[in-house]
Amino acid sequence: MIEYENLKAANQGLSGELLAAVKRVIESGWYILGQEVQAFEQEFAHALQVGHCIGVANGLDALTLSFKALELPAGAEVLVASNTYIATILAIVHAGLTPVLVEPDLATYNMDPRQLRPVLTRRTAAICVTHLYGKPCRMDLICAFATEHGLHVVEDCAQSHGARLKDKATGTFGIAGCFSFYPTKNLGALGDAGTIVTNDKSFADRLRHWRNYGSKVKYVNTYAGYNSRLDEMQAAILRVKLAHLEAITTHKRRLATMYFNLLPRELVLPARQVDELDVFHIFAVRHARRDALRGWLLDQGVKTEVHYPIPPHRQEAMKGILSGDYPIAEQIHSSILSLPISFATSEQDVQSVCETIRQFPGLGD
Ligand SMILES: *Cc1c(COP(=O)(O)O)cnc(C)c1O
Numbered sequence: 001m002i003e004y005e006n007l008k009a010a011n012q013g014l015s016g017e018l019l020a021a022v023k024r025v026i027e028s029g030w031y032i033l034g035q036e037v038q039a040f041e042q043e044f045a046h047a048l049q050v051g052h053c054i055g056v057a058n059g060l061d062a063l064t065l066s067f068k069a070l071e072l073p074a075g076a077e078v079l080v081a082s083n084t085y086i087a088t089i090l091a092i093v094h095a096g097l098t099p100v101l102v103e104p105d106l107a108t109y110n111m112d113p114r115q116l117r118p119v120l121t122r123r124t125a126a127i128c129v130t131h132l133y134g135k136p137c138r139m140d141l142i143c144a145f146a147t148e149h150g151l152h153v154v155e156d157c158a159q160s161h162g163a164r165l166k167d168k169a170t171g172t173f174g175i176a177g178c179f180s181f182y183p184t185k186n187l188g189a190l191g192d193a194g195t196i197v198t199n200d201k202s203f204a205d206r207l208r209h210w211r212n213y214g215s216k217v218k219y220v221n222t223y224a225g226y227n228s229r230l231d232e233m234q235a236a237i238l239r240v241k242l243a244h245l246e247a248i249t250t251h252k253r254r255l256a257t258m259y260f261n262l263l264p265r266e267l268v269l270p271a272r273q274v275d276e277l278d279v280f281h282i283f284a285v286r287h288a289r290r291d292a293l294r295g296w297l298l299d300q301g302v303k304t305e306v307h308y309p310i311p312p313h314r315q316e317a318m319k320g321i322l323s324g325d326y327p328i329a330e331q332i333h334s335s336i337l338s339l340p341i342s343f344a345t346s347e348q349d350v351q352s353v354c355e356t357i358r359q360f361p362g363l364g365d
Helices: 007-012 015-028 035-048 059-069 086-094 139-149 201-210 232-242 245-262 290-299 327-335 347-358
Strands: 052-056 077-081 098-102 124-130 152-156 176-180 194-198 215-217 283-286 336-339
Touching: 007 015, 015 035, 015 232, 035 052, 035 194, 035 232, 052 059, 052 201, 059 086, 059 152, 059 176, 059 194, 059 201, 077 086, 086 098, 086 124, 124 139, 139 152, 194 201, 245 283, 245 347, 290 336, 290 347, 327 336
Parallel strands: 077 098, 077 124, 124 152, 152 176
Antiparallel strands: 052 194, 176 194, 283 336
C-alpha cells in the first residue's frame, strides 16, 4: 500500500531532536508565551525575511485575528478565491466581514487577477489570497490592483511555507501572512499551531494583544480579544522542524519533478512558471473521470485525496452567506485529485504511482 501521508514515518528521523526539545520545555517549568515561542517567532521571521511574527493557536485563528486587527467596518467586503479551503472564508465571517468569491484561474487554481475588477464595490476593503497547494499567487498583479484601489492584502499561507514569487516569500507581500502548522502541512507541528507574519509594527502589536485576551498589560483589556496562543511545546517542536523545512521542500520538489516527467499527458498537470517557487504541499492533477481513477488507484494499493470535494458555496454552512454560480470552482472540485507527495513518500513510490496511473483503463476518456 502506498499511503497518501504517513506522519509517523515523516517525523521518525527527527525523533531524537524532538524529544530533546520536549524535554527542554518540560524542565523549563514555563509553558505559555515564553522563550520558545519568542525564539520560534524570531527564527521564522528571519527565514521569511519579514519584520514581525506572532505565534497563535492555529491557521484559522491566524486569519481570523488578522481580519480583526485590521479594524475594518462591520460587513466590509473581502475578495477571496471560490476554490479555497473553507477556513479562509470562515475567518472572514468570524471577523464580521463579508466574503465575496472570485473565480480562480483554471490553469493555476489560484485567484485570477483578471476577475478582481468585476467584483469590486465601494464596500471592498481587502483581498485574501490563498497560495493553494503550495503555489504562489500572482502577487505582482494582485498587489498592484490592491494598491490602486486602497485594499489590504491578507495571505493564507497555510499551504505555502517557503514558497516564493520572484524570490520573495509568500506571506510577505500583504499586511498579514497567515500560516498553519497543522501536522500535515509542509511545516507541521505535533498538534495545532499557527502564526502571522507582518512588516507593520503597530499591526503586530495589536495582534499580540488580540491573541492574549486583548490585553497589553496583565488584567487590563484593550480589545475584546481571544485566547489563541502558540504554546511553548509546539514552538519548541516547530523550531526543530523549521531547521528541516528546506530538506522537506527539496524532497517534495524532487518528487514533483518526477511526476512531471513520468505522468501521462492524459492528466492535467500543475502549471509551472519560471519566477515561482512552488513548494508542492499538494500535487494536484485533474482528470475527467477523477472518481473512477481514484477508486481504481485504491484497488491497486495507491491512496490519494481530493482537495476539495465540495466547493465553499455548496457547503451547508455557507447558506445565506455565499450565493451565485462558480463554474470554474465546480470544474476544479469535480476533477481534482491529489497524489502522494509527503516527506515520507519515496521516489520508488512515485514511480509506482505513475506506472499504475498509466494502466488506468479509462485514461484516454
Ligand atoms: C490548513 C488550512 C487552514 C487552516 O489551518 P488550521 O491550522 O487547521 O486552522 C487554512 N487555510 C488553508 C488553505 C489550509 O490549508
